[in-house]
Amino acid sequence: MNDLLPADSPLWQYVEGVVTDILARYGYQEIRFPIVESTELFKRSIGEVTDIVEKEMYTFDDRNGDSLTLRPEGTACCVRACEENGLLYNQTQRLWYMGPMFRHERPQKGRYRQFHQIGVETFGMQGPDIDAEVLLLSARILRELGVISHVQLQINSLGSAEARANYKSALVAYLSNVQEQLDEDSKRRLESNPLRILDSKDANTQALLNNAPVLLDHLDEESRQHFEGLKQLLDAAGIQYQVNPRLVRGLDYYGKTAFEWVTAKLGAQSTVCAGGRYDGLVEQLGGKATPAVGFGIGLERLVLLVQAIEAVPEKLDQQADVFLVAVGNVQTVAMQLAERIRDELPFIRLMVNCGGGNFKNQFKKADKSGADIALILGEDEANEGKLAVKFLRQEVEQQTLSFDDAIRWLETLE
Ligand code: ATP
Numbered sequence: 001m002n003d004l005l006p007a008d009s010p011l012w013q014y015v016e017g018v019v020t021d022i023l024a025r026y027g028y029q030e031i032r033f034p035i036v037e038s039t040e041l042f043k044r045s046i047g048e049v050t051d052i053v054e055k056e057m058y059t060f061d062d063r064n065g066d067s068l069t070l071r072p073e074g075t076a077c078c079v080r081a082c083e084e085n086g087l088l089y090n091q092t093q094r095l096w097y098m099g100p101m102f103r104h105e106r107p108q109k110g111r112y113r114q115f116h117q118i119g120v121e122t123f124g125m126q127g128p129d130i131d132a133e134v135l136l137l138s139a140r141i142l143r144e145l146g147v148i149s150h151v152q153l154q155i156n157s158l159g160s161a162e163a164r165a166n167y168k169s170a171l172v173a174y175l176s177n178v179q180e181q182l183d184e185d186s187k188r189r190l191e192s193n194p195l196r197i198l199d200s201k202d203a204n205t206q207a208l209l210n211n212a213p214v215l216l217d218h219l220d221e222e223s224r225q226h227f228e229g230l231k232q233l234l235d236a237a238g239i240q241y242q243v244n245p246r247l248v249r250g251l252d253y254y255g256k257t258a259f260e261w262v263t264a265k266l267g268a269q270s271t272v273c274a275g276g277r278y279d280g281l282v283e284q285l286g287g288k289a290t291p292a293v294g295f296g297i298g299l300e301r302l303v304l305l306v307q308a309i310e311a312v313p314e315k316l317d318q319q320a321d322v323f324l325v326a327v328g329n330v331q332t333v334a335m336q337l338a339e340r341i342r343d344e345l346p347f348i349r350l351m352v353n354c355g356g357g358n359f360k361n362q363f364k365k366a367d368k369s370g371a372d373i374a375l376i377l378g379e380d381e382a383n384e385g386k387l388a389v390k391f392l393r394q395e396v397e398q399q400t401l402s403f404d405d406a407i408r409w410l411e412t413l414e
């Protein structure tokens, strides 16, 4: 679990700002829900035989003896919150949330025990148009952050529950013949969760899968049409993708569409954004059958990617545009002037020297703030209602202006 320090928070705020701005432009609304939920919620939604539920959850009994879990993901919580507050009845929803998720994993670059997601969930829309919309939305996020040329979209269809069950039997029949050659995890999963074998990282297992039955050949007609419809919409929108028939997600609730945005820039932690359709989940959690599709973006990985490809905008960590140097007994005038500038010129980030210090000492602080301009107020200036303007990073001659003229001049800098 990491601290986010002031040196890094501007980059996070920038990334979060780009994402939430795009979400608003698509008409998505924010929802917030607690970071703890009953353990049952995750067991019933994500599935008992998944990595998350089997070995990654932070679960504890509270003082009443109720089993609670720090949320490992947001979809189940979002469904719970919507259901409990009547948001799914006879209406559609386009929602997003942002916040920490918790999984007890082995920490490494791009994999942490507290990490952060921006999640998008939509409810009540069953056609492939909404699948396409959330993919366009995710593509726009990656494009506007400047990382799109370093990621690749992979899509697949997991079909209906029945199609998946049929496929599972075919896969298990095939893999049982080569059982001895599978990696240890996959051997275990052959009984418990055979679809997960498809995304085994083991090279030998992957080679064995080359001749295995393919999920896309087992699709039911409705899922097949849905997938064709989605591909047509993506083609028409000019979104490039790769159909990856071995893409299965690690959570049980997905059906039909599944997708991931992957990158080669972050080592083993290659998935930046992942999601899909989960038409069965609302009903499974006690609501009325409700079609749904969504995705989660791993913010740490997105930020790492922006850094890795050097797409960080310049001047992001600049604390102030203007620094007010105030030397001598001028605190009252300095504060009044600063507040007036903030009233009249709200676009300026203005920092005022506090805690005294001589000119040299204050100019050091001005420099460290990243400001381009220093306003200098000494006792003589303060008495005359004047200040000096000094460019900190350009060779421009210092000039003395009245407060009014200084404000008019600062206004031209917007
Ligand atoms: P992975 O295969 O990398 O473990 P996952 O399939 O478990 O990912 P999801 O549950 O689909 O991931 O979560 C969506 C996104 O959240 C991931 O694509 C990734 O960007 C991010 N994510 C998941 N787990 C972590 C983690 N432990 N640390 C940082 N980011 C994570």
Ligand code: MG
Pocket (backbone or CB within 6 Å): 051, 250
């Ligand atoms: Mg995982």
